[in-house]
Amino acid sequence: MFCFQCEQTAKCVGCTNEMGVCGKKADTAELQDKLTGALIGLAKTMEGNEDQAGDSTAAVVVEALFATLTNVNFDNDALLAMMGRVDAEKQKLAPESGEDNDYDMDKLWNADEDIRSLKSLILFGIRGVAAYAYHAAVLGYTDEAIHNFLYKALRAVGTDDWGMDELLPIVLEVGEVNLACMALLDKANTETFGHPEPTEVSQTVEKGPFVVISGHDLHDLKLLLEQTEGKGVNVYTHGEMLPAHAYPELKKHSHLKGNFGTAWQNQQKEFADLPAPVLFTTNCLMTPKESYADRVFTTDAVGYPGLQHIGSDKDFSPVIEKALELGGFDDDTTLSGINSGDAVTTGFARNTVMSVAETVIDAVKAGAIKHFFLVGGCDGSRPGRNYYTEFVEQTPKDTVVLTLACGKYRFNDLDLGTIGGLPRLMDVGQCNDAYSAIQIALALADAFDCGVNDLPLSMVLSWYEQKAVCILLTLLHLGITGIRLGPTLPAFISPNVLNFLVEKYHIAPITTPEEDLKAILG
Structure with a gap:
């Protein structure tokens, strides 16, 4: 395998062994490369005819780019299924296209280092843009211009005769489009949930059944809160979900109690003896230890082999049932921040x-x-x-x-x-x-x-x-x-x-x- 898209990549150079620092195995890395190559092939079939791409094309491109972001999807079966969706879109737009149209990612990893650097900035950048576009889309907010740029950027990554003069403007355009995408997501969040208000968030977990929800997807949190209403199950945020407590439409749910744990990289320690299920909605999933793997659930683009995945129907019943089965803590329990604070404000x-x-x-x-x-x-x-x-x-x-x-x-x-x-x-x-x-x-x-x-x-x-x-x-x-x-x-x-x-x-x-x-x- 070869992967150097995250900050912790081996020796600050690249992960090249049978497993990356993130826990991604070599065969999964290869599938993610093939998926990316297939996306480039799909983008090439649309060149000059982006108006033929419908909502399903945009949706699969956004989700597939998101799935290849670090610590999102480790599930080979899920990646293969996504490749099938990409191929179906290619056949719909250009029936004569096939795998021969896909891009060989080895060309990128073995390119001149400056070209590889600029193309990597483009590719890794649009993976981030796609994550934000995904979260906006689930709330019903999309922008065709953002989708068209993703296609353009993918084609740039797959064009082998471009130099720095052609690639550098697209690198900076990634930043311009990402600003528009973050503005779209800000609009989606604030129009759906209200403008955030300064809110103190307890880091004490009350006794009794509870669910921990991690990631960034506020829509998933909303659905979980609605489905746990009146069932005696409290909800606690984790990681990047902490700011959800500041949104009026979310914090009006009295059983959204507080925040559990600290940053994502501490999860293997903090989840080890947790008497509750954890729901991952976005990136930041680490390889679950055997001691708690049966308590971890995934949804959206997140996946890991052997974990129970909540599909597009968003029926969180298995998560709620697990919470009731485990029962939570016997007494109120506080897990302080790294500086011993027992509450934080967002x-x-x-x-x-x-x-x-x-x-x-x-x-x-x-x-x-x-x-x-x-x-x-x-x-x-x-x-x-x-x-x-x-x-x-x-x-x-x-x-x-x-x-x-x-x-x-x-x-x-x-x-x-x-x-x-x-x-x-x-x-x-x-x-x-x-x-x-x-x-x-x-x-x-x-x-x-x-x-x-x-x-x-x-x-x-x-x-x-x-x-x-x-x-x-x-x-x-x-x-x-x-x-x-x-x-x-x-x-x-x-x-x-x-x-x-x-x-x-x-x-x-x-x-x-x-x-x-x-x-x-x-």
Whole structure:
């Protein structure tokens, strides 16, 4: 196998053995490559005739790209079934097409390193875009322009005679389209569930039956809450589902009680003795240990061999029955955050922050707020991620820290106090809520009549998987410079492409909290 799409790839070079660092086996990696090659073949059949592609074509492209994102689908049977759906779409659009039209991914992995780097940025970026498009689509929100770009980007990956001049504009276009996709998902979430409100979330699990739901899909959470209503089963979020507590239409369910556990990479330890089922709705599934595999359920594009999968009918009865069977804890149980906090606060999305924009602006003008930091992104288990905890702990008391995505679990239970009546640490939400953070930054820039790069704002980001890639490309599309990225730089970025990013956008690797704070604040 060969795979280097995630931050923890072996030796910061690539996973090449019989199993990847994520737990993906070589035969699964090969199937994911074949699925990607089939998607490229499908996109080629549509070139110049995208208007012939219907909803079913868009749906299978989005779901298949999502399924190849890190820690989503480890199930070979599910991947084969998805390949069958891709082939059916090809036959419908071009009956004479076949497997000969599919792209051989070995051509990509063995290409010139700069070409491989740019194509990888495109491919991994659109996998992240597809994940956001999927979540918007289940709420009934789609955009044909986003779908057409996915087809265009797939064709670019499968074009062997293009150089840097042709590929680089598409890399940046991934960022532009991802901004539109995050805006679409933001609209879907807020029009369906209301605008997030600052909400304190308990990390204590009450005694009795409960379900833990992990991932990002708010629609699945809504359905689970509706199906558990009145059944004596409480619901607790995990990982990136934590921000769901801030949405009015979700938190009105009294049995949505709190949050269980910390970031995704700790699940094998935290789920080991859990007397409750866990439902995975998106990426971040790790290989379940035998001791708790019978308590793990998957849905949507998520899959793992041997686990019970909840199909498109979304009947969560097996999950609820398992919760009642296991019975939950005998007493109220608290699993604190990594800094021993027993509650966390979320819900500081754009609507909330903009509602107090005058207070923020006045605090900046008065000198009460000297600097803003956006410290967020993906978490992971590679050594060095304690940097983010230490960085936030060392930020001066006259600064504000915005955070989002699961990287916040390194420090979101810290009490940093308040500034100008506002908390110094504000959780904006999920990774896709980078859109909210961007809107906040643009609003501040407009208020001060300057560019975003002229604001007293610094971005210190962590990355792990492909949604972080497309968000980074969005920031570059917006011309934002001076981003610090860690804990390591992507293995798929070649020296020449890295030099381009450094020269044009001043991207820099993180060093130490002390050195980076000194460089930022002077």
